[in-house]
Amino acid sequence: MGVYVIGEIIRNTRLAMNMSQEKLAEGICMPNYLSRIECGKQVPQKKIYDRLMARLESNINQIMTSLQVDEFELLEKEWKIARAIGTFNYQEAQELLWELEVEIDRGYLENEQYVKFTQAILDHQRKRVSIKEYRERLLQSIKLTIPEYDENWTIRRVLSRNEIVMLIDLYGTYGEEGQYEKAIGLSRKLLKYYEELYPRGNRKYYVLTLSHISKWYGLAGNHKEAIDTAKKGIFECKRLNQESAVSQFLYDIAWNLRELLEKEDTKKEEIKKACRHYILQAYGISLAYGRIHDSLFYEKKIKLWFKE
Numbered sequence: 001m002g003v004y005v006i007g008e009i010i011r012n013t014r015l016a017m018n019m020s021q022e023k024l025a026e027g028i029c030m031p032n033y034l035s036r037i038e039c040g041k042q043v044p045q046k047k048i049y050d051r052l053m054a055r056l057e058s059n060i061n062q063i064m065t066s067l068q069v070d071e072f073e074l075l076e077k078e079w080k081i082a083r084a085i086g087t088f089n090y091q092e093a094q095e096l097l098w099e100l101e102v103e104i105d106r107g108y109l110e111n112e113q114y115v116k117f118t119q120a121i122l123d124h125q126r127k128r129v130s131i132k133e134y135r136e137r138l139l140q141s142i143k144l145t146i147p148e149y150d151e152n153w154t155i156r157r158v159l160s161r162n163e164i165v166m167l168i169d170l171y172g173t174y175g176e177e178g179q180y181e182k183a184i185g186l187s188r189k190l191l192k193y194y195e196e197l198y199p200r201g202n203r204k205y206y207v208l209t210l211s212h213i214s215k216w217y218g219l220a221g222n223h224k225e226a227i228d229t230a231k232k233g234i235f236e237c238k239r240l241n242q243e244s245a246v247s248q249f250l251y252d253i254a255w256n257l258r259e260l261l262e263k264e265d266t267k268k269e270e271i272k273k274a275c276r277h278y279i280l281q282a283y284g285i286s287l288a289y290g291r292i293h294d295s296l297f298y299e300k301k302i303k304l305w306f307k308e
Contacts, residue, residue, distance in 0.1 A: 006049065009197055011038035012157030013056050028052060056158065074103060081118060090126050097122070109144045110162070117141040117166055135173040142166050151186065155193045164190070164205045172212060180220035187213050207236050207245060214252045223256040223263075230256075244289040250282035251298060258305060276306060 014024050025034040028051045036042035037052075044052070077100050084093035097118055104111045120137040123129045129137070142149050145163060159167075167190060175183035187209055194206040210233040217226035230252040237246045257275035264271060279302055286295040 006044065007038040007040045007042075008156045009158075010034075010052055010056070014038075015157075017056065019056075024052060024055060028055065074100065077103075078114075085118075085121065085125070088125075090122055093118075094122055110160070113141050113144045113162060116144070117162060121169070131173050131176050135170060138166055138170045138173070142170065155189060155197060158198055159193070161205075168205065168208060168212065175212065175216045175219075178219075180216040183216050184213055184220070187216075203236060203240055204242070207233055207240070207242065210236065211248055211252075214249065218252060218256045218259065221259075223260050226256045227253050243285065244291065247282040247285040247289075247291065247294060247298070250278045250285065251301075254278035254282060254301075276302075279305065 010024075014021070021031045021034050021038075025031045028034075029048050033042065033048075034052070037044045077096055081093050081096045081100070084090070084096065097115070101115055104115075106112050106115070116137065120129075120134060120141065123137075124131075124134040139149070142163065145160070146153070168187075171183050171186040171190075174180075174186065190209045191206070191213070194203065194209075210229055214226050214229040214233060217223070217229055230249040233249040233252075234246050237243065237249065254275050257271050257278065261268060261271045261275065279298060283295060283298040283302060286292075286298055
């Protein structure tokens with residue numbers, strides 16, 4: 001990572017948290033030393049860089065919630081909305097969002113962004129807007145806190161949870177339209193964010209990005225790349241103790257092996273055996289974690305692929 005990029009990340013993250021140079025540098029280095037780092041004129045010692053980033057991360061909670069509120073009841077309502085969307089209870093989520101809209105201060109950009117983004121998700125999930133309309137609404141929401149955003153934009157600071165989810169969904173709209181290479185190219189920016197810029201961030205969104213990229217590689221016909229990405233996702237899930245999320249990556253591997261089986265002239269039995277192994281693993285894990293919908297889906301695939 002270049003000196004300028006390091007300084008830019010520190011500076012932009014500090015500013016996003018409304019933190020002064022003096023507060024960030026206190027007990028770590030002199031403010032003028034930090035200033036030189038931020039301007040790209042100073043290569044920071046590793047221990048100083050790590051301590052600066054650790055202090056930024058210790059204050060990250062202020063940008064890791066979607067809403068800017070003090071009342072616990074409002075945050076609890078945000079969690080209820082997320083749960084309702086996650087369980088496909090869109091009408092319940094809509095009613096909660098309407099209630100929340102009149103209770104929060106819309107003067108905060110983060111609050112305005114949350115409302116617009118959540119409403120866009122609900123309209124998209126209920127098929128009330130086209131994919132292009134959904135993408136346009138995502139862009140409008142993103143630009144509330146990243147006004148300079150365009151497709152050439154480069155991540156230079158720690159992103160809020162809302163910003164990360166919006167970018168994942170935005171890039172996903174291209175995948176839904178069949179523009180797989182574009183979806184992959186844009187999503188790789190988020191991989192770089194987690195792999196190089198902010199490796200200690202919330203890794204569940206890194207896993208989600210890997211899942212999307214694996215899917216798009218497969219649909220684009222790049223089956224070996226899809227399998228490699230899915231294996232990276234499995235490793236990350238195990239590292240995070242998110243075993244229940246492994247089944248989707250196992251299925252992705254099985255599906256891509258199935259596609260390779262139709263194209264490869266050699267090693268057909270070996271590929272078929274591996275495909276069966278991975279789909280059975282996906283099925284077993286989904287049963288173990290009570291993911292009934294997934295297990296029924298995998299069971300159908302097993303019967304279809306291996307008519308025995």
